[in-house]
Amino acid sequence: xxxxxxxxxxxxxxxxxILQHKVYTEVIRDDGHLALLLxxxxxxxxxxxxxxxxxxxxxxxxxxxxxxxxLVFGIDIAGGIIDKNRERVRKEGKTNLVFQTFNGIExxxxxxxxxxxxxxxAFHHFPNPESAVRQISRLLCLGGKVMxxxxxxxxxxxxxxxxxxxxIKKDGHIRFYTEEELERMFxxxxxxxxxxxxxxxAFPFAQGSAYSELYGQLMDKDxxxxxxxxxxxxxxxxxxxxxxxxxxxx
Numbered sequence: 001x002x003x004x005x006x007x008x009x010x011x012x013x014x015x016x017x018i019l020q021h022k023v024y025t026e027v028i029r030d031d032g033h034l035a036l037l038l039x040x041x042x043x044x045x046x047x048x049x050x051x052x053x054x055x056x057x058x059x060x061x062x063x064x065x066x067x068x069x070x071l072v073f074g075i076d077i078a079g080g081i082i083d084k085n086r087e088r089v090r091k092e093g094k095t096n097l098v099f100q101t102f103n104g105i106e107x108x109x110x111x112x113x114x115x116x117x118x119x120x121x122a123f124h125h126f127p128n129p130e131s132a133v134r135q136i137s138r139l140l141c142l143g144g145k146v147m148x149x150x151x152x153x154x155x156x157x158x159x160x161x162x163x164x165x166x167x168i169k170k171d172g173h174i175r176f177y178t179e180e181e182l183e184r185m186f187x188x189x190x191x192x193x194x195x196x197x198x199x200x201x202a203f204p205f206a207q208g209s210a211y212s213e214l215y216g217q218l219m220d221k222d223x224x225x226x227x228x229x230x231x232x233x234x235x236x237x238x239x240x241x242x243x244x245x246x247x248x249x250x
Contacts, residue, residue: 004128034062041116044116047069048071049070050114051073052118057074063118073109075101112140112142115140115145116144117144117145118148118149124177125173130185133185140249144249160175161228165214186247200239
């Protein structure tokens with residue numbers, strides 16, 4: 001547990017800082033991707049929705065708009081951004097949207113509280129993913145759904161190349177998982193894949209000797225896995241697959 005708490009502390013410290021910066025939020029902003037995620041879950045009669053790792057409320061705000069009869073909860077470990085989201089809720093007069101902090105390990109809701117759980121670009125930060133999936137399954141009512149969007153590790157990345165790059169940032173990154181690992185983890189907890197669409201994203205790593213040194217250690221075949229290149233001192237990972245998956249509790 002101490003190791004898990006330290007990972008959460010590290011992530012909280014990082015995201016309390018970077019979620020306040022427009023540059024970072026613009027890097028992960030993708031309105032086309034948002035539209036796809038909302039399309040994946042459309043058609044449901046949702047009454048209660050949980051957004052895990054909500055950040056700026058990128059999913060939570062539109063969900064509250066699209067499903068006015070549902071109560072939407074957005075939770076995150078970063079208190080600063082939660083405060084900003086609450087202020088926006090007050091200004092916009094939203095009555096079905098609640099933001100709160102949590103400790104990153106335990107989800108403070110009762111069994112069967114939600115019929116939809118969503119999470120975008122957060123799962124790779126969870127210090128104990130197996131526990132997280134168990135808890136998500138517990139929080140869902142029977143027939144409830146999970147929509148998970150997260151970068152996927154390439155099958156041939158046996159050495160954890162992409163994770164090595166991500167961990168240099170010291171933002172609490174744990175690891176990316178392969179499609180098969182994720183599907184198995186969710187199926188073991190009664191959550192079975194209903195549909196899936198893959199998208200792609202690119203990610204720049206700021207200039208720094210650690211990134212350049214790691215890049216220099218890679219063989220050509222390793223760089224090709226994610227189309228990793230160096231341009232003017234900046235390391236670019238130009239092709240990361242993102243799995244956008246809906247699981248259903250059966």
